[in-house]
Amino acid sequence: MITSTVGPLTFSQIEPEAGLKAALAMPRADIIAEINKSSVKGRGGAGFPLGMKWNFAAAEQSAEKFVICNADEGEPGTFKDRVILTEFPDLVFEGMTIAGRAIGAKNGIVYLRAEYTYLRRQLEDTLAKRREQGLLGKNVLGRDGFDFDIRIQMGAGAYVCGEETALIESLEGFRGEPRNRPPFPVNTGYLGRPSTVNNVETLADAACILAKGADWFKSKGTEKSTGTKIFSVSGDCEKPGVYEFPLGISIAELLAAVGGAGAKAVQVGGASGICVPAAQFSRKIAFEDVPTGGSIIVFAPGRDMLQVAHNFLDFFVDESCGQCTPCRGGNAKMLEGAEKLREGTLTLAALDELKELAETMRIASKCGLGQTSSNAFMSIIENFGDEIMARALTQSEPARN
Amino acid sequence: MLITERDKLSSEIGALADRLGRTRSSLIPMLQEVKRTHHVIDSFTMQIVADALEIHPVEVHSVASFYAFLGTEKQGEFVVRLCRTISCDLADKDAVARQLQTNLGIGFGSTTADGKFTLEWANCMGMCDQGPALLVNDRVFTRVTPEKVHEILADCRRSFGVFAPEHKEEHLV
Ligand SMILES: Cc1cc2nc3c(=O)[nH]c(=O)nc-3n(C[C@H](O)[C@H](O)[C@H](O)COP(=O)(O)O)c2cc1C
Numbered sequence A: 001m002i003t004s005t006v007g008p009l010t011f012s013q014i015e016p017e018a019g020l021k022a023a024l025a026m027p028r029a030d031i032i033a034e035i036n037k038s039s040v041k042g043r044g045g046a047g048f049p050l051g052m053k054w055n056f057a058a059a060e061q062s063a064e065k066f067v068i069c070n071a072d073e074g075e076p077g078t079f080k081d082r083v084i085l086t087e088f089p090d091l092v093f094e095g096m097t098i099a100g101r102a103i104g105a106k107n108g109i110v111y112l113r114a115e116y117t118y119l120r121r122q123l124e125d126t127l128a129k130r131r132e133q134g135l136l137g138k139n140v141l142g143r144d145g146f147d148f149d150i151r152i153q154m155g156a157g158a159y160v161c162g163e164e165t166a167l168i169e170s171l172e173g174f175r176g177e178p179r180n181r182p183p184f185p186v187n188t189g190y191l192g193r194p195s196t197v198n199n200v201e202t203l204a205d206a207a208c209i210l211a212k213g214a215d216w217f218k219s220k221g222t223e224k225s226t227g228t229k230i231f232s233v234s235g236d237c238e239k240p241g242v243y244e245f246p247l248g249i250s251i252a253e254l255l256a257a258v259g260g261a262g263a264k265a266v267q268v269g270g271a272s273g274i275c276v277p278a279a280q281f282s283r284k285i286a287f288e289d290v291p292t293g294g295s296i297i298v299f300a301p302g303r304d305m306l307q308v309a310h311n312f313l314d315f316f317v318d319e320s321c322g323q324c325t326p327c328r329g330g331n332a333k334m335l336e337g338a339e340k341l342r343e344g345t346l347t348l349a350a351l352d353e354l355k356e357l358a359e360t361m362r363i364a365s366k367c368g369l370g371q372t373s374s375n376a377f378m379s380i381i382e383n384f385g386d387e388i389m390a391r392a393l394t395q396s397e398p399a400r401n
Numbered sequence B: 001m002l003i004t005e006r007d008k009l010s011s012e013i014g015a016l017a018d019r020l021g022r023t024r025s026s027l028i029p030m031l032q033e034v035k036r037t038h039h040v041i042d043s044f045t046m047q048i049v050a051d052a053l054e055i056h057p058v059e060v061h062s063v064a065s066f067y068a069f070l071g072t073e074k075q076g077e078f079v080v081r082l083c084r085t086i087s088c089d090l091a092d093k094d095a096v097a098r099q100l101q102t103n104l105g106i107g108f109g110s111t112t113a114d115g116k117f118t119l120e121w122a123n124c125m126g127m128c129d130q131g132p133a134l135l136v137n138d139r140v141f142t143r144v145t146p147e148k149v150h151e152i153l154a155d156c157r158r159s160f161g162v163f164a165p166e167h168k169e170e171h172l173v
């Protein structure tokens, strides 16, 4: 269930297939123009403008193109795509069909993470029903020459496969190792064909925008972060779960809504996001301030922030694809540093080196995993110095003598 | 492996390749299917899959070993995966972990001697608001307590309750 604080839940107010019908009634370019006008940005975390992405893919000349739905949802603390796929699968498939029409693709693929295998049967049933209703297949909704179908392919347990080029590698039957970009998937994607890779929620949003118009969508949110967003809230709060909030909501407002007032810190954006201390709870969750794919993890005053950092670093060491050195070696070094901090045996010189290493990882890693994996640890060091550095200061003295 | 078993596996893989298409994109779906029914992707399987797709067996190995839900080790009939990521960690996944280890008599990363259970850690499985979360094969269990662990494992052992279909599938194959 998704709890909405903006009135009735947006997704449940959309008339079924209204977006698809509207899209089929307009020229292809107008679909993208409407999306552009809405200024909707990708809901998967990176926040890339959807209209731009579709436009790039549409501009490519190719015999074949693909619409790919990223249902890999591996970011720690994120589970909203699971709920969207359970409660509004038609909206997601409708959004994919609209994308197919907009960019000129005949095939859609849902890349569903292995952990969500239990959702597959229900999704296949929904697809079958859509085929029966003429919403998929040849001449969608009787529209001559517009053929579109969707298949589901399962992931096999790798967080990095949520990265769009690793996802494509995985779809093609390879190890999930991210590619260099450029070329971007919109130019050279699945099987070398132009492909748009979009998050589950982004695709559902696209269907809503076509159904109700860009102006309606823009009436919520901020100027740079339009619309509402679905959040996954977990950790130390009274009412964890999936919520709809307008973008631009402050962390304090969000905490009040989920029963998390009094928290000591909030991790925004999952393990690859940043850790915001209580002093900064007036900051806004939006692409221009604290960006997020929707993961909110709340920490109560009693929590050991070093344990949090340690848990995240464990995760990254495990999930790094190992392709490039800054990430493969860097995350291991970070974890080692966190362990030493815990034991109180990290010297201040070593701490400085870790900070430099974090910078190197940010600059030199090939994909977003290595570029962001040190963020949480660094923001915990910065904001919870008293809690963490004290151990380093007092304990490291003997080692120096 | 007996020769007749090998022949059977070969023809199974051949049929799978025909159904999914003999292209590289079918590699992971093929391996998933073999893993699901046989609980292992061994070197013989890798060779046959490679032949079917006309690639080198090393390619198959490199893919199988990359993914946490594939791998090349023999696993139990029931793969039990406990989420260790932050929210489940905060919800005291450690108590569940201790109970699992005690009940099964094995550590994480191992398989019981009778080949029934494999115990593994998993990274975030998207049940963060209902932790600690546990996957047994494809089934998810939430708000797991040490007591519940006992029930879940007992149901697996007897192939009972929600696991009854699992048992049937095993014998149909
Ligand atoms: C390591 C890593 C993991 C990612 N995981 C996901 C994911 O699970 N789901 C997702 O939608 N995007 C994920 N992304 C972002 C994708 O690369 C891509 O930006 C996104 O699917 C684009 O869709 P959007 O524009 O609709 O957000 C991940 C990125 C990185 C670097």
Ligand code: SF4
Pocket: A160, A177, A178, A319, A320, A321, A322, A323, A324, A325, A327, A328, A365, A366, A367, A368, A369, A370, A371
């Ligand atoms: S940054 Fe990490 S995950 Fe990304 S390509 Fe490099 S090693 Fe792989």
